[in-house]
Amino acid sequence: MDDTFLAQLRCPLDPKREATLTRDEQGLVCSRCSCHFPIKQGLPVLVPEEVELPPQTREVSQLPCQRAANREKSRK
Numbered sequence: 023m024d025d026t027f028l029a030q031l032r033c034p035l036d037p038k039r040e041a042t043l044t045r046d047e048q049g050l051v052c053s054r055c056s057c058h059f060p061i062k063q064g065l066p067v068l069v070p071e072e073v074e075l076p077p078q079t080r081e082v083s084q085l086p087c088q089r090a091a092n093r094e095k096s097r098k
């Protein structure tokens with residue numbers, strides 16, 4: 023996976039698709055919410071079902087990417 027491709031990827035938990043991802047040893051990490059996504063057979067698996075939550079986070083809804091989305095919704 024090259025850097026140009028990586029730069030286009032966004033966290034699937036961010037509905038606005040603003041949060042970028044960075045590479046680590048096992049996969050990709052969201053720059054905003056720190057959740058982790060696996061890379062399988064060279065391809066990043068960017069689906070909420072495969073997310074690995076950061077320590078101390080028990081639910082997807084607690085993540086900054088999701089909280090930002092929920093704030094948007096309640097404002098409308």
Ligand SMILES: [Zn+2]
Pocket residue numbers: 033034035036041052053054055056057087
């Ligand atoms: Zn995120």
